[in-house]
Amino acid sequence: MRFYRRREQVLSVLLVLPSVLALFAFVYGFIGWTGYVSLSNWNRLVPDYTFVGWTNYQRLLQNPRFLITLRNLGVFTGLFVGGSVVLGFLLAVLLDRRVRAEGFFRTVYLYPLALSFIVTGVVWRWLLNPGSPQMGSTGINRLLELMGLGFLKSGWYTDPRVGIIAVAVAAIWQMSGYVMAMYLAGLRGIPEELREAARVDGASELQIYRYVVLPLLRPITFGALIVLGHISLKIYDLVVAMTGTGPGFSCDVPAYFMWETTFRANRFGQGAGIAVILLLIVSLLIVPYLRLSLRREVEV
Amino acid sequence: MKRKGIGLLVGLVAVGLLGLAQAGVPLVLDSPSALDAVALKALGDKAFAPAIMRATNSKALVDATYYRISRLDEVIPAGAKVFIPEKTWAQAFLAVWDPNRVEDLFGGGKLVVGSWWTAGGEAEGLEALFDLYRQRYADVVIVNATVAGGAGFVFKAVLKPRLIAGDPPDTFQLHAGLEVEGYSPEVYLRPLDDLYAIYGWDKVFPPDLLQLMLYKGHYWGVPVNIHRSNVLWYSKEIFARYNLKPPANWEEFFQICEFLKGKGIVPITLANAGGWEAPHLFETILASTLTPEEYRGLWTGETPWTHPGVTRALEVLKKILDYVNADYSAHTWDTVLEYIAAGRGAMNVMGDWAMGWFMAKGVDVGWAPVPGTKGVFVALSDTFAFPKRAPNPINVIGWLEVCGSKAGQIAFNMRKGSIPARTDITPEEKAQFNPYLQSCMEDWARDAIVPSVMHGAAAPESWVVDFKDAINLFLVTKDVAGTQAALVAAARAALGK
Structure with a gap:
């Protein structure tokens, strides 16, 4: 019996060993190596691992473009995550009201998720292309003009005051359907009796959402925040396809800056530094989530 | 063994074939010979044997009448057709070939x-x-x-x-x-x-x-090839309509701009979706506000970036921004030329690859050096x-x-x-x-040749990126002093002084 159990243990260790090894080598190994490179003097094509301490980080923090990308990332994350969650929730609530042809609308709202950010970027680059007085308006500006709302026209991503906000609009368009699907599943999981009970207690519909539905949907909100948050912090392809760095870097993001620093300017050390800073920002988001979900598992 | 020598039985002379086939001559051996001997006789040095082997095997892959040589020390039978490459190619072959790479002797790939x-x-x-x-x-x-x-x-x-x-x-x-x-x-x-x-x-x-x-x-x-970066393209139609002449200096240029702006035409079209188009314009302005020697000196450290010519160049760029199309950051260098094709834009500064675009679209376009750069050729x-x-x-x-x-x-x-x-x-x-x-x-x-920055000639790429970033920020901040300081810092980082 004991022999059998030991064999089973050995077997289970052997089974997970390859994936654990691969994980350590290709994830944690490379993270460690990136950290090491970020402290090295590798700022030419030929690797140079001379230790230079925090020099690369100091240079980055003095670079106005890097600071702009960090600010853009903050604005983008706030708008994109907030916008997608709010819009996704509203869509889910509306669909939950047993509308006719619900399946059709569900598909329509969910569809953008099936596109890659590159496609979204190209489409929105055209939609938000402002055109000009001389060549005529295009895209959404043209639409506004036709509707007699010409005063609402904007330079969109060609206006440095809008910049990254235009990119966030495209990202919200793509991801809010996904959030809607998550919320819809959650809403369907809330038994009608609970709402009924609240109604009997004299709660208004708004109060029902505030005190019954939303608290019950908290795990879903949390999951959505995590999923959207890490997409947002890694954002690169959408920016590349849609705007590039934009006027005065108003659409630039750290991942794009990292790419250019590393593979264009050959500053591999500084590029690795940007990667490490991005990792730290992402872990600010992920670590509380991991702690929370671990605790929950222990409780279960 | 007595060798009668190698007869040039089918010695097609290479001259007529130049440009059509690998320069060289086919040769049919009239007696069995080692490759060394063929090389000595045909190219004057035994050392060329591997080059002949490679050239012959290359031919044999596509033309079955050629003999396929399998070893360097092979004795090639009489009647076999080999290919004697031109001496320059044979010399280049010896310079490049690594004798450990036997596979390189067999052609193809x-x-x-x-x-x-x-x-x-x-x-x-x-x-x-x-x-x-x-x-x-x-x-x-x-x-x-x-x-x-x-x-x-x-x-x-x-x-x-x-x-x-x-x-x-x-x-x-x-x-x-x-x-x-x-x-x-x-x-x-x-x-x-x-x-x-x-x-x-x-x-x-x-x-x-x-x-x-x-x-x-x-x-x-x-x-x-050679490209020129400092070309001012202008719409012949618009210039003829208002009886304008291509500007020779920035004063004339801005007079024209002011005039055209009043007519509802974009005076000077600009693109910057790639992030390099506006810096490209700026490098040609630098070539106008500095002498060719001073411009070259910017990249070697002989001209300080605090030079008043750099300040003036930034001021010119700042002023140009008053006359450009508002949607410049949505355009790449080629899409913005549509303004000129449609008769809504008058001028553009771009390298002479733009000529190919104008020709393809059938636009009758005029050209002149960027104002103030007559006699200067910014080259890449x-x-x-x-x-x-x-x-x-x-x-x-x-x-x-x-x-x-x-x-x-x-x-x-x-x-x-x-x-x-x-x-x-x-x-x-x-x-x-x-x-x-x-x-x-x-x-x-005829002109003084100076190197282009944005197209890799003047500076290493890390410097090009810093230069490009400084100008990209300038497009929004329009801060002449701050940008010049950034350019000074970029030069110091690149030149190490």
């Missing part, structure tokens, strides 16, 4: 050519070079490894990890000048001094260009480099030979819309080019 030439005329030009190459080396399969993206900024990023990993293409496009610094050529590229001497390139390319090509005392690429040149670890090094010889040859340069440049780098182009050959290119050739021969 690939030639992976890396470039960012994917659009219109440039792709056609590249194809013309491929055609010439295929005619000479029919045994080689050409792999056209292009990555799209203006000024090559995507291609270069794809290439670099491959160079570090030891898996480069056989040859790749490289701007002449300090761009090569970004590839650490002493580690990853093969110096081409020996091929320059063998093919006599150091005599057919102009001294200014050769000077530009030298990095750490060596040549690293073979130039195929595309070259092809030879990675040390090219998988098919022997196939690269023929490629560089085609790139550097007169036939190659004429065929390529007529399609690409640039001018040949070689100086020995005859007036008849010149007459085949379009009027713009003919005028460009005259300027190239």
